[in-house]
Amino acid sequence: MTTAHAAAVPVLAGRHPFRGLPVIETAGLRRDPRSPRPVFDQDVWDLTGLADAPVVMSRHRKILDFTAIASSRWRQVAREYLLARLAPLHPDVATLPWAFRVPLNPNSLWSELKHLALWFNYLTSVGVTSLSQVRQHHCDAYLATVSRTTADPNRPLSPSTTAARVRIPQFLALYTEILSDRYQPGFTPWAGRGADEVAGYVRSDENRVPPVPDALLRPLLANCLYLLETIGPPLAAEVAAARAADDREAASQRSLLVHQIDKVREAVDQRRGAGIPAPQAQSSTVAQRLKGGWDPDDPLLHMAWHPFVVETAGAMGHRRQLETLRPELERWVSQCGLQPPWCRDAARIPRHGDGELVPWALPMARHQLDATVYVVTSAAYFLTSALSGMRTSELAELTSGCRQQEQRPGGGTRYRLVSRRIKGEAFGGTEDAWVVIEDVHHAVTTAEALTSAPPGQRLFAKASNNSNRRYTALRSWVNGEHGQRLGLEPLPDGPVNPRALRRTLAMAIAQRPHGLMATKLHLKHVSVATTEGYAARPGGHQAAFAAEVAAEEEAEHLRLTVAAYEDYQRGILPSGQGARDLITAFKAADQALDRHEAGPVTVIDDRRVERVLKAKAKTLHIGVGNYCWFSDPSKALCLKLAGTPDADKPLMGMCDSARCPQATHHPQHRQVWADHAESTQAVFLGNPRLSKPERARAQTAFDRATRIVAEIDTAGHADEELAP
Known part of the structure; x- marks a missing residue:
């Protein structure tokens, strides 16, 4: 429903059908028992307890703050409208003649409230205090205001965004009977015109989402594969070790005992003797120490003392124990230095691209x-x-x-x-x-x-x-x-x-x-x-x-058919056994187009060409080195070879386009056949140890490829007749 309708209805003063009702339960939705239970009369609906909320419904969309609407009177109207949209089966809503019968998705509530606030706050700003005072000139002025960006009043918003802002004033007219404040009987904003028409929004079934450019997609996928296959396994092992350390720290509730001092001292000496660097503290730890009064020149300022004690003794390491062990710790830091604790001694892996062996990671801090x-x-x-x-x-x-x-x-x-x-x-x-x-x-x-x-x-x-x-x-x-x-x-x-x-x-x-x-x-x-x-x-x-793939495939086949037709018009003809039939089809398209007067603009002419060639495009199947115009299964060589004459599509894996009467070759296929001929000559015909039968098969393949290349090269001359 895009056009609002409002009949003259009696005003039922004092009617409040939703007063005191729980929002989630009234909408027929499930609520986590431990969560807040929002009630209709509250100015903030906390819907964080929605049990079935999808992940894409972020937390901020679950908090509906009606105080964004300046007028308390219209906050009530907003609550009435939204709950009516949520609960279309409520007895007072189900009887409304123009109300929506499908419940509003709760994920859309936040956006609806935002648009309600825009409408109501605009009315407040121009001195309107009741919806009964609203006239069409208010609606037109509102449209002029909200159809442009706030940052730049000269920059218009997209028609789809403007249409969404127009719908709310119209939709309020559908719920007149249950709203505590309502338009004058018989009034509907932009009566007789839908929101799309008002905003100039033309809907299209065309998918306008731009694809990811190939120059971005190829390195993205190659890098992702490398990260997952090569970096993923050793990283997962390091992450497991880090989480084990977290568990040890969480379990280390007691302080370091006196008798454990010697154990820690022994661990320090062992690591110093082995030349293992001391663990380096994170920058946040260093900042906290300086704030706590540490000397900026302290040699232990950048050492991660607490994690080391947890690892060696399973206890909490305090400053007083550090001072007890300071001589040993300073010798360790002085002789072996400091190094981040994670990814030390990383295994060597082949580098992406050249395969040179390098450590998969350098030592790093936890963050x-x-x-x-x-x-x-x-x-x-x-x-x-x-x-x-x-x-x-x-x-x-x-x-x-x-x-x-x-x-x-x-x-x-x-x-x-x-x-x-x-x-x-x-x-x-x-x-x-x-x-x-x-x-x-x-x-x-x-x-x-x-x-x-x-x-x-x-x-x-x-x-x-x-x-x-x-x-x-x-x-x-x-x-x-x-x-x-x-x-x-x-x-x-x-x-x-x-x-x-x-x-x-x-x-x-x-x-x-x-x-x-x-x-x-x-x-x-x-x-x-x-x-x-x-x-x-x-x-x-x-x-x-x-279905999206099928739509894209249909569009691509039509594009390729039109491109082949445009080549034909420029004298670049197809070659192959099916070329004559394709040229005949293109001549028929010429005749069909000649029967119509030229359109006033090129775009209309392009659409007319596509309509004429649409049937031919439906028969197109794309091969690696040819096009197959599969209009007659009885002529398909691949089906004859496979013994499946009743199939409804060609077997492109068995295609022999050099002999099939429905296959054509075009300029874009030339490189495929040229590369095939070159590789056949280099790999097979250039091998002196190749057997005679294998050499004969390779020679046949080479001759076929070179013949197809020659046919493609000569087919570009319009005055040449195709061989029968």
């Missing part, structure tokens, strides 16, 4: 270790997003223990990630599973090891689970001294988030077989996993993603 963990878990986050197509909400719902692994009867392993569908589902979502490739399964395994999350705890749901923040941290680490020491390729700045990565994956699968997303990541593997997940759960996570 640096935690930062490295965040970087590598961010790599797991982006790799999972990029190779599965999961949305932000679905990634946030992944928990420790979400991995499933199944051995297939015919051999091989199928990997799944159990998550929850949030978008388009009832509040709380629905459990579902993604079929993923092994790289994604391994990424989540590494994230579990690094976070040490107990079963059921979210893996990517911390306060820092912001994709921009994650990418900034990952990029800074990779481009900084740590990543460059490991030979990682610098990452450019750019938009990297699950929406963009999902669009990129959909487009990459749709436009296959144009290469790899990154080293070792074949798109066909991702495509197979996604397709299987869709087939196993037609209404699940991957059904929507499969």
